[in-house]
Amino acid sequence: MTSLDFSGISTAVDQPETKLTVADDAYRKLRVLILQGTLQPGQKLKFEVLQQELGLSASSLREAFMKLVNEGLVQLAQRRGFSVAPISIEELKDITRLRKILEPLALRDAIEHGDDAWEAQILATWHRFSKIDTAQSDAPGILDDQWSYWHRAFHESLVAACPSKKTMQFRAVLFEQSERYRALSAARRTKPRKKSDEHRKLMEAVLARDSDKAEALMIKHMALTSNFLANVLDATQDSGKDN
Amino acid sequence: MTSLDFSGISTAVDQPETKLTVADDAYRKLRVLILQGTLQPGQKLKFEVLQQELGLSASSLREAFMKLVNEGLVQLAQRRGFSVAPISIEELKDITRLRKILEPLALRDAIEHGDDAWEAQILATWHRFSKIDTAQSDAPGILDDQWSYWHRAFHESLVAACPSKKTMQFRAVLFEQSERYRALSAARRTKPRKKSDEHRKLMEAVLARDSDKAEALMIKHMALTSNFLANVLDATQDSGKDN
DNA sequence: ATCAATTAAATTTTCGAAAATTTTGACATT
DNA sequence: AATGTCAAAATTTTCGAAAATTTAATTGAT
Structure with a gap:
């Protein structure tokens, strides 16, 4: 090393x-x-x-x-x-399955309990994130520190008003564990993907307090990385086995 | 100390x-x-x-x-x-809410994937547990080490065939966190409660691979301790504030 | 040559004490 | 009496080295 x-x-x-x-x-x-x-x-x-x-x-x-x-x-x-810890398609699928349950749960809670300060924080965080995201989206294959930080901050701001400590804790752990797969996904991507649009729509649904729409968008959002990687990794797994 | x-x-x-x-x-x-x-x-x-x-x-x-x-x-x-860590009704409710989601999830997985060895292990563990449970149920107010151990072992055996690592992990953490509340519940209980019956019915539903019934029984089972304690603690909270 | 036993080297785990930080209590000031 | 300051005491955090364990190398036997 x-x-x-x-x-x-x-x-x-x-x-x-x-x-x-x-x-x-x-x-x-x-x-x-x-x-x-x-x-x-x-x-x-x-x-x-x-x-x-x-x-x-x-x-x-x-x-x-x-x-x-x-x-x-x-x-x-x-x-x-x-x-x-090793990574694997199975783990990614496992993580994603739970995230599909916990993220919407937290999101609905937040939408129900969120106040003005919560809304303001979402907007503020999105502002920071979207700047970096649009700048970053030109260069596929790189997932830098700042992007990761604000991406996490944005997602956290959406659910921040959820009053359930345990839900928030587990959600955070799973979000964290997904990070390595997001980085991997970014590394394998060839053409830039307009992510900020997804995030903006999600934010708008949340601020409009439309739980159903927010849930649908969130699930779709999570599935994207997971499915993309499942395909890519499935193909690569046998050839490039390192460590 | x-x-x-x-x-x-x-x-x-x-x-x-x-x-x-x-x-x-x-x-x-x-x-x-x-x-x-x-x-x-x-x-x-x-x-x-x-x-x-x-x-x-x-x-x-x-x-x-x-x-x-x-x-x-x-x-x-x-x-x-x-x-x-302090305990509180809010935490118990929070824990229980998640358990109502994760325990059935794991249980359904286990019922779907479990093999003969899994079934055998459930029976074996139940045998050990029920012996202690019936002996114990005469003496309310005590929740001993052996009971706790086999109670946990029994519940774990039910979901043991669930292939999702993360689900199992979170489920185990929540089960563990509930333990203090179970002990508290036992301490506050005045008349003995026939718990082995609940557990037996649950086991039978699982072994019969009846997911719906198993889920219903499991949720009911978890709600019991939670509701009982919520009542008892609510009443006591203001008077006996110790530590 | 393969395998088992033994010794040496590398690595992790644990300790006991030093360093850093927080809490307590005495004393002075407003 | 309330507040603030400072030193002493108590407590937690961190270190550097010793002890325990695992891994690799060496030797000897089948």
């Missing part, structure tokens, strides 16, 4: 709030590296190497690993160390 | 498989103490005390805490230590 590049990682975009813990900091950095694919599926995560890269002790690094294990991004083999 | 009693904790009932890690061992012990209510909701979890009780280092204990945080049994206040 050659030295990793952290320069483009926007951990700081989040609220700086309370000073981050060392392990938390490492967790965020590692998460980005995994979602980006810099640390590839199946790859072994060695303490010595990453300790040096990130500059922390074994126990703190272990804590960061553990957090990633709980999010399904890292695998732990008892006493045999950690490795980046 | 006075010295804790680990004597009755059946960590060993699980598969001994690969030798447990120190942190994992502590995690299991703490989990039981929290589920039993020995460590009460809201209670601060101090390193010094628990380190001594469990005989391990700070970083290992921290790892155990973190795992419990991820399961929602423990709360972490950044740099202010850990405490047992």
Whole structure:
């Protein structure tokens, strides 16, 4: 493993709030590296190497690993160390199946409970996201850090008014787990896809408090990446088996 | 905090498989103490005390805490230590709402995919569980370790054939989180309740591959504890506010 | 040559203590 | 009395090295 590049990682975009813990900091950095694919599926995560890269002790690094294990991004083999969780069509389908249930659930809740501040936040976030999205859509095959951040922020803003903690938590985990597949999807795409349109329509349905339409659009939106990748990966799976 | 009693904790009932890690061992012990209510909701979890009780280092204990945080049994206040997660009617309702979705989902999957071995395992587990359950039902107000273990094992056996990893994972987390409320429910119950009947009917519907009936029974089963507690807690909440 | 046993090397897990942070309590100020 | 400041105490977080375990290499036997 050659030295990793952290320069483009926007951990700081989040609220700086309370000073981050060392392990938390490492967790965020590692998460980005995994979602980006810099640390590839199946790859072994060695303490010595990453300790040096990130500059922390074994126990703190272990804590960061553990957090990633709980999010399904890292695998732990008892006493045999950690490795980046593998990806597979089956997992993507599994994730998507649940997302098709939980995202609409959260969305309906949010539409029911959302207030003016919620609406305003959606608009504000969409503004930021759409700028990056349109700029980005010219260059297919790249899924950069900023796009990912605002894409997530946008989707989160839509459901932010959902009062169910557990629903939000599970939804967030699944959204996160989908990220690697989105990146993969972007990498395989040849022609640009007008995503901002999908997102705008979805937002409009939500702001119009049209639950049925919002649900339909959301499900359609999720299915797109999933189906596209299922096709692409199915074709590639046998030939390009790396790690 | 006075010295804790680990004597009755059946960590060993699980598969001994690969030798447990120190942190994992502590995690299991703490989990039981929290589920039993020995460590009460809201209670601060101090390193010094628990380190001594469990005989391990700070970083290992921290790892155990973190795992419990991820399961929602423990709360972490950044740099202010850990405490047992509080319980509330709202949380119970939230948990139950999701369980009403995920348990039937897993159950239908299992009924669809289950083979002979799955059926056999259900029967075997039910045999163990029902023995304890009938013995236990004479003594209301007590929810012992063995009952909890086999109750969980029984419910898990029903859905064991569900091929969806994520569904199983989330379902397990929610089942676990419900455990404290089950214990509370048992503690508040005055007259014995014939639970084994519910469970038997549920099992029969599953083995008969009657998804609709199984789903209906499962939902009814979950609603019982939830509704009972919602009533009891609602009444008590204002008066007996401890921690 | 293949396989099993043994030793050495690499790696993960755990500890005990140091560093950093928060909480408490005493004292002074308005 | 309420508020603010500062040092001491308590507590959590982090480290660097020791202990335990797994993996790889070496040797010897069939």
